[in-house]
Amino acid sequence: MRKLIPILLLGALSLNLPAQTQKRIPKPAPDSYMANHLAIGLSAGTEAVSAELALPLGKNFTVRAGYGTLAILPFAKGSTSVRVDSENPWTIHDNIAGTIKPRMDNLHLLVDLYPGKKTVFHFTLGAQYMLHKNGFLEVRTDNPLPISSNEFCVTGIEVTSGGKTSYITTDDKGYMQADVRFGLGRLLPYAGIGFGRAVADSRVRFLFDLGVLYTGSLQVYSYDYGIKGSIEAPREVALTPEMIPDSYAREADIARRVQGIPVFPVMKFSLFVKLF
Numbered sequence: 001m002r003k004l005i006p007i008l009l010l011g012a013l014s015l016n017l018p019a020q021t022q023k024r025i026p027k028p029a030p031d032s033y034m035a036n037h038l039a040i041g042l043s044a045g046t047e048a049v050s051a052e053l054a055l056p057l058g059k060n061f062t063v064r065a066g067y068g069t070l071a072i073l074p075f076a077k078g079s080t081s082v083r084v085d086s087e088n089p090w091t092i093h094d095n096i097a098g099t100i101k102p103r104m105d106n107l108h109l110l111v112d113l114y115p116g117k118k119t120v121f122h123f124t125l126g127a128q129y130m131l132h133k134n135g136f137l138e139v140r141t142d143n144p145l146p147i148s149s150n151e152f153c154v155t156g157i158e159v160t161s162g163g164k165t166s167y168i169t170t171d172d173k174g175y176m177q178a179d180v181r182f183g184l185g186r187l188l189p190y191a192g193i194g195f196g197r198a199v200a201d202s203r204v205r206f207l208f209d210l211g212v213l214y215t216g217s218l219q220v221y222s223y224d225y226g227i228k229g230s231i232e233a234p235r236e237v238a239l240t241p242e243m244i245p246d247s248y249a250r251e252a253d254i255a256r257r258v259q260g261i262p263v264f265p266v267m268k269f270s271l272f273v274k275l276f
Contacts, residue, residue, distance in 0.1 A: 031201075034058050038275045039199045041066075045268020047128075047213065048104045049073065054198035054272055059117035062198050064110040068128075070102045077101040079142070089155045090147045097142040105131040110190065112198070120197055126190045128213060135181035135221070144174025153225040159243050166237045168222045176222070178239065182264070183217030190214075190266070198272045207270040212263040219259070 033056040041052045041064075048068030055063045070076040081097045110126035130136060144152075147170075156169035170176050182188060192211015199205070223234040241259065244252035 032058065033199065037199050039205070039272040040275060041198060041207075041270050041272035043068075043207075043209075043268045043270035045209070045266055047264065047266050047268070048106060050108070050268075052198075052270070052272075056199045060114050062112040062114075062122075064112065064126075064198060065108070067105075067107055069105045071105065089157060090145065090151060092146060094146050096145070099140055099142055101138045101140070102136060103132040103134075103138055104136050107131065108190070112194070114197070120195050122194050122197075124190070124192045124194055124209060124211060128188045128190060130182070130186040130188065133186065135179035135219075137180035138177065139179075140177045141175050145170055145176065147174070149174065153227060153230075156224060159237060159239070161238060161240055161243060166235070167224050168237050169225050171223075171225050171234070178220055178222045181219045181221065182213075182215035183219050183262075184215050188213045188215055188264075192266060196270075198270070199274060203274045205272045205274070207272065209266065209268050209270070211266045213266060214262065215264050216262055217259055218261065 035055060035057060037056055039054040041054060043050045043052060043066075048070055049072060050066045050068035052064050052066030057063060078100045079097065080100065081095050084092045084094060084096050086092045106128045108126060108128040110124050112122040112124050114120075114122045152170050152174045153172050154169070156167035159166050159168060168176070190211055190213050192209055194207060194209040194211075196207035197205055198207060220239040221236045222239055224237055225234045226232055241252045241255040244255065
């Protein structure tokens with residue numbers, strides 16, 4: 001009888017094992033983050049205020065795409081006033097006021113590379129496409145020049161570069177304008193580093209980026225609007241430091257150095273919220 005009790009216990013235990021095995025819940029597979037999440041973000045930096053979408057491609061890569069602008073910032077543009085005393089080509093003895101307006105509207109695509117699957121430090125490569133064909137900075141007089149309307153478009157400032165003579169005139173309303181452009185054009189490569197992940201387990205994420213846009217150089221253009229009433233597009237006139245009079249040698253040297261800078265610095269902070 002005593003030998004029968006252990007046998008019955010062993011039998012009961014062996015019958016219960018399959019039931020326990022069936023109730024065991026398998027561990028969920030780890031999240032691969034392979035294009036299965038999406039986050040929306042807002043960033044503010046030296047080049048623009050941007051709205052972005054972020055998509056992870058595994059634990060080591062994240063793609064960010066968005067649109068940036070400075071137009072929504074009320075303090076983005078500035079004003080200046082310059083004293084002009086001239087007898088040629090116009091007789092002007094007055095203060096001329098102007099507005100400096102940034103036009104950094106862009107579309108951008110960035111790829112973050114994380115050395116480790118759990119690291120927040122990242123390298124970033126990408127590009128920006130500038131939406132304004134006339135450049136990223138506009139300088140324009142606030143009012144028509146104090147000259148006769150008969151001289152609008154007709155007379156202008158004579159400038160010589162490379163043995164070629166050109167003229168800078170007002171438009172048909174009497175305004176003058178100059179634009180600053182990137183020498184490389186409208187498509188600018190980007191490289192940088194940063195901290196943070198746009199998409200991770202937590203819903204809200206912060207990012208910091210530090211990098212440069214490769215611009216090649218800076219170029220300044222004004223315009224010759226030709227004969228008043230002409231339908232011809234204004235001719236571009238490149239402004240170079242060599243056009244600055246010898247009496248302003250220091251200013252010419254500063255302009256030469258600034259125009260030769262091949263990069264535009266970028267520093268920005270971003271906030272991302274995971275949608276799913």
